[in-house]
Amino acid sequence: MAITISKNKASRGIAKRVRELTGVDLSACYQCRKCTSGCPVSGMARCTPAEMMRRLHLDQNDELLDGDLLWMCVSCETCSARCPMGIDVAAVMDALRKIASERGAAPTRSGASRRGGEGNVPLFNKAFLKTVEVFGRSYDIAMIAAYKLGSRKLMADTEKFPTMLKKRKIALLPPTGADRKTVRRIFKKTKENKAADK
Amino acid sequence: MKYAYFPGCSAESTARDMHQSTLAVAQSLGIQLVEPKGWTCCGATAGHQTDRVLAVALSAATLAKVKSLGLDLVVNCAACYNRMKVANHEVATNPQVRAKVAEAIGRDYEGSVKIRHLLEVLLEDIGVETIAGALRGSLAGMKIANYYGCLLVRPHDVTGFDDPENPTSLDRMVAAIGGTALEWPHKTECCGSGLSMSRTDVVVNLTDNIVGMAKAAGAECIAVSCPMCQINLDMRQLDVATIKGRRHDVPVLYITQLLGLCLGIPAGQLGLNKLMISPERIVKAVVAAA
Numbered sequence: 001m002a003i004t005i006s007k008n009k010a011s012r013g014i015a016k017r018v019r020e021l022t023g024v025d026l027s028a029c030y031q032c033r034k035c036t037s038g039c040p041v042s043g044m045a046r047c048t049p050a051e052m053m054r055r056l057h058l059d060q061n062d063e064l065l066d067g068d069l070l071w072m073c074v075s076c077e078t079c080s081a082r083c084p085m086g087i088d089v090a091a092v093m094d095a096l097r098k099i100a101s102e103r104g105a106a107p108t109r110s111g112a113s114r115r116g117g118e119g120n121v122p123l124f125n126k127a128f129l130k131t132v133e134v135f136g137r138s139y140d141i142a143m144i145a146a147y148k149l150g151s152r153k154l155m156a157d158t159e160k161f162p163t164m165l166k167k168r169k170i171a172l173l174p175p176t177g178a179d180r181k182t183v184r185r186i187f188k189k190t191k192e193n194k195a196a197d198k
Numbered sequence: 199m200k201y202a203y204f205p206g207c208s209a210e211s212t213a214r215d216m217h218q219s220t221l222a223v224a225q226s227l228g229i230q231l232v233e234p235k236g237w238t239c240c241g242a243t244a245g246h247q248t249d250r251v252l253a254v255a256l257s258a259a260t261l262a263k264v265k266s267l268g269l270d271l272v273v274n275c276a277a278c279y280n281r282m283k284v285a286n287h288e289v290a291t292n293p294q295v296r297a298k299v300a301e302a303i304g305r306d307y308e309g310s311v312k313i314r315h316l317l318e319v320l321l322e323d324i325g326v327e328t329i330a331g332a333l334r335g336s337l338a339g340m341k342i343a344n345y346y347g348c349l350l351v352r353p354h355d356v357t358g359f360d361d362p363e364n365p366t367s368l369d370r371m372v373a374a375i376g377g378t379a380l381e382w383p384h385k386t387e388c389c390g391s392g393l394s395m396s397r398t399d400v401v402v403n404l405t406d407n408i409v410g411m412a413k414a415a416g417a418e419c420i421a422v423s424c425p426m427c428q429i430n431l432d433m434r435q436l437d438v439a440t441i442k443g444r445r446h447d448v449p450v451l452y453i454t455q456l457l458g459l460c461l462g463i464p465a466g467q468l469g470l471n472k473l474m475i476s477p478e479r480i481v482k483a484v485v486a487a488a
Contacts, residue, residue, distance in 0.1 A: 094247055182236075
């Protein structure tokens with residue numbers, strides 16, 4: 001594993017921010033790569049969890065956020081479970097996704113992360129959480145519609161819809177009965193906290 | 199026995215079969231389940247990938263409601279179970295998070311509600327002997343690959359569920375209802391979960407690996423206890439067939455559906471018609487208990 005990082009750009013303090021967000025001692029990682037061995041997607045991605053940790057050691061700048069693993073990570077937490085030093089690698093990945101979103105380094109356009117790749121996880125997460133914010137519970141149909149429009153992947157999975165509708169496998173009407181007031185309050189506070197962070 | 203019960207959002211949509219079979223099995227075994235009024239989304243993967251406090255607050259909002267009921271909380275969805283356990287752990291161990299969560303949900307919650315997965319309740323509180331006594335049918339040696347996925351067992355210091363690398367809860371349940379639990383290596387591999395739409399390519403690969411391994415081990419079906427595992431391993435088999443040309447054709451059932459069949463509950467009440475890969479031969483293979 002050879003890592004090249006550019007030194008001509010000043011670091012933007014990603015490693016420091018990860019430490020603040022997670023409380024993880026990054027220096028505890030001695031690169032045994034057990035996280036990578038167990039990672040179900042590292043074979044499909046162009047970088048690995050161990051490499052992300054190493055890039056943090058080297059205090060790489062925003063280029064670190066381009067790693068495709070960031071948005072292929074399935075949050076299975078195998079890395080955290082097996083780390084001999086007890087490092088919560090999955091929490092580090094969550095922090096990196098948050099930083100990427102804050103810095104506009106997350107994928108934004110249809111079906112594209114900055115380095116290619118087919119999906120748009122931040123858009124999906126936004127669409128999902130929007131339905132929770134509005135209804136207090138997730139609402140699949142609205143979430144799918146918002147994701148499809150945003151990612152312009154209109155045709156994906158449409159061949160399954162007739163069967164799913166016939167089997168009533170997906171709810172058509174929005175969820176009712178949730179305590180929407182509290183949920184809206186949670187989202188409002190989250191936005192206030194985010195504004196205060198900046 | 200009486201518990202609070204958190205169905206989770208999927209229970210009203212893509213996992214209505216999990217919900218139906220949970221209620222049917224509970225009723226059959228005399229377990230009383232009470233839904234906390236006004237329960238809300240646990241935040242799921244999208245929550246914790248976006249913001250830690252948001253994720254914890256969403257789960258804590260429901261947990262605070264359960265606390266007022268004074269009952270232990272039973273969850274069947276592995277993902278909700280995981281997020282609720284994490285929320286309990288975070289507010290209990292991190293005063294800063296607890297304060298921010300209290301501000302967000304409008305009341306202080308300290309993490310005291312006891313959260314149990316349905317499997318834990320069935321195995322520990324009801325017990326396999328009582329279940330065996332209630333059986334009307336048997337799986338008659340059916341070979342089953344038990345798939346636990348990620349969220350029951352990880353992070354293990356938080357969920358405390360079974361063994362993190364080789365869990366056996368589903369195996370014990372399957373054995374109790376006359377099935378043969380297979381030894382196979384992919385019990386706790388990940389199906390790709392919430393990336394099903396946003397990175398379908400990843401999920402199709404993982405589904406192919408897991409279902410392919412189950413089939414190689416001789417599985418007649420896969421038993422799960424998570425709506426994301428179920429829908430990915432079931433529905434994405436169709437994509438494995440079209441994209442990779444491999445037709446595994448292995449039905450993926452909730453353990454509550456298998457248990458329900460053996461308790462003599464009609465297939466229609468267990469939501470078995472909702473599976474994409476037909477479970478017909480599994481339903482037919484259940485024989486009357488001796």
